[in-house]
Amino acid sequence: MPPAPPITDLEQLKNHPAVARLLDWNAAAVQGAKFDRDEMTIYVDRGSIREVCALLRDDPACPFNFLSDITCVDWYPAEPRFEIVYHLLSILKKERVRLKVRLDGASPAIESVTSVWPGANFFEREVFDLFGVRFTGHPYLRRILMPEDWEGHPLRKDYPVEGYR
Amino acid sequence: MGHLTATPVVEPGQDRTMILNMGPQHPSTHGVLRVILEIDGENVVRLMPDIGYLHTGIEKTCEAKFYQQVVPLTDRIDYLCPLTNNLCYVLAVEKLLGLEIPPKAQWLRVLLNELTRINSHLVWLGTHAMDIGALTVFLYCFREREEILKMFEMVSGQRMMTSYFRVGGIALEPPLGFFDRVRDFAGYFPEKVDEYENLLTGNPIWKMRTKGVARITAEDAIALGATGPTLRGSGVDIDLRRDMPYSSYENFKFKVPVSQEGDVFARYMCRVLELRESVEIIRQALDGMPEGPIKADAPHVVLPDREKMKTQMESLIYHFKIITEGFAVPAGEVYQAVESPRGEMGYYIVSDGTAKPYRVHMRSACFGNLQTLAKMCEGRLLADVVAAIGSIDIVLGEIDR
Numbered sequence: 323m324p325p326a327p328p329i330t331d332l333e334q335l336k337n338h339p340a341v342a343r344l345l346d347w348n349a350a351a352v353q354g355a356k357f358d359r360d361e362m363t364i365y366v367d368r369g370s371i372r373e374v375c376a377l378l379r380d381d382p383a384c385p386f387n388f389l390s391d392i393t394c395v396d397w398y399p400a401e402p403r404f405e406i407v408y409h410l411l412s413i414l415k416k417e418r419v420r421l422k423v424r425l426d427g428a429s430p431a432i433e434s435v436t437s438v439w440p441g442a443n444f445f446e447r448e449v450f451d452l453f454g455v456r457f458t459g460h461p462y463l464r465r466i467l468m469p470e471d472w473e474g475h476p477l478r479k480d481y482p483v484e485g486y487r
Numbered sequence: 488m489g490h491l492t493a494t495p496v497v498e499p500g501q502d503r504t505m506i507l508n509m510g511p512q513h514p515s516t517h518g519v520l521r522v523i524l525e526i527d528g529e530n531v532v533r534l535m536p537d538i539g540y541l542h543t544g545i546e547k548t549c550e551a552k553f554y555q556q557v558v559p560l561t562d563r564i565d566y567l568c569p570l571t572n573n574l575c576y577v578l579a580v581e582k583l584l585g586l587e588i589p590p591k592a593q594w595l596r597v598l599l600n601e602l603t604r605i606n607s608h609l610v611w612l613g614t615h616a617m618d619i620g621a622l623t624v625f626l627y628c629f630r631e632r633e634e635i636l637k638m639f640e641m642v643s644g645q646r647m648m649t650s651y652f653r654v655g656g657i658a659l660e661p662p663l664g665f666f667d668r669v670r671d672f673a674g675y676f677p678e679k680v681d682e683y684e685n686l687l688t689g690n691p692i693w694k695m696r697t698k699g700v701a702r703i704t705a706e707d708a709i710a711l712g713a714t715g716p717t718l719r720g721s722g723v724d725i726d727l728r729r730d731m732p733y734s735s736y737e738n739f740k741f742k743v744p745v746s747q748e749g750d751v752f753a754r755y756m757c758r759v760l761e762l763r764e765s766v767e768i769i770r771q772a773l774d775g776m777p778e779g780p781i782k783a784d785a786p787h788v789v790l791p792d793r794e795k796m797k798t799q800m801e802s803l804i805y806h807f808k809i810i811t812e813g814f815a816v817p818a819g820e821v822y823q824a825v826e827s828p829r830g831e832m833g834y835y836i837v838s839d840g841t842a843k844p845y846r847v848h849m850r851s852a853c854f855g856n857l858q859t860l861a862k863m864c865e866g867r868l869l870a871d872v873v874a875a876i877g878s879i880d881i882v883l884g885e886i887d888r
Contacts, residue, residue, distance in 0.1 A: 328819070358819055358820070359582055359583070359585075359819060359821055361820075361821060361822060363820075387709060388709055388712075389712060390712075390822075390824065390831060390833060390850060391822070391833055391835065391848070391850040393835055393848040393850075395837055395845070395846045396846075407835065407848075409822050409833070409835070409850070413709070413723060413725050416725075416730045416731055418731075418822070420822065439710055439711075439712065440710050440711055440858070441710055441711040441712025441713075441855060441858050442712075443858060444712075444854055444855075444857070444858055445712075445854075448854075452546075465539075466538060466539060467538065467539040467542040467887060467888075468539065468542065469539070476544060476547055477546060477547055481547075483547055483548065483550070483551045
């Protein structure tokens, strides 16, 4: 049984608490949304990610107050190359939402959300370490898993699986 | 020599403080955690965990494997709860595929997951107590853990790296006598928990070392990304098994232990009570185990029975195709989270429609929990750092991946 096709029409999805809240705040920050396999994805404008996170965290109706995860997907050689993926959880409502920001391949950078959740610290360092995406405003942006003097970013698609030998 | 000088250098902030490296080879850091401490006498001024000593690039390796070949890799992430990781991964792939899993397979998964939770908590309890100085508990815990490992060996042929779950079901029917053995274990295990509690819960030395130590508030725990008993010990009532059920957990009745104090003792109590609740779930799983197949009816994904392969051409063809070229998974992405013994274990899998995952990301519970360590320890005594590390139950394999 193949899964149902994803819904990408913003009109149909605007009843979701997170989508409604963001459209209400600034419709220009929402680049699109997708509902696929019971999971909600919102594409957010690159410049407003920190404000979006702070807004969703403090939303009185459905506070997405817990940051589960930050990671990245590399779509090399397509552009925009990187997708930064944020998984938020509402402990009160038991809801999840996924935020996505698309970044270009040339010197990718995005604002850090450590001021919203201090726990974003390690996750952003991991993305910086393995993908080479810079987080502006991060308090301690250094490699976390690889050695400090490692060259390259191993999880990029143009980095060979067996490494450089 | 380059890599030696390139580790983070921390300069003491004041004249009277000094930098102390705890780990990476220190018995109470549970593996290869390095904690950089700035201390003023016995007091911790600043604490910084340094991780990555066990990084093996599993996420990168996954991208080069077929979907079914990733299952053994997931065992190696968290070597104390391999079946939880197996479950989380196969659930994510099944969600991508849109597969329906037969009830018996789901219940068996629940049963084995709770055994895994007990196994993991026993190792935690033994080592945590040993860190603080109660050596005897370790021997008691490993006695029962041995029985669980033997049960794992019975079903999967492996004591630790079980790789027992498959996309679409379970590898094999459990052997004869397995359920009796589990029932036997579930019968006597609560008494054993009483034994551990007799040694610790009322013990004045244990209480002095744990009560009021390494406190963290609910707000801080949430902001720093803590999950599982670390979060529930601070009074946040969330358990993914109950709140966002997966693999038919909605059919089980169990309590979620929550403590309000947020100290080492609170986290200890949460986990000890979880041991008892897990036994309850195992009992319910044994009593209500449905009959039926253990694999989904999806010949292009699930390997056929060996017997069928000898008589049916289609089975042989499917077997050959799955082994040699894997199975294609429809394009899309899922985030599947399960409640591992340490908290929220999540797999984020992106598929591009081929037989190999485009991206596998593991959200490990300890990675979030470890960030609370600085908050817990700063301003406290050096000896409390050991208690705090034990109380968040870290597994470095999961953190470094």
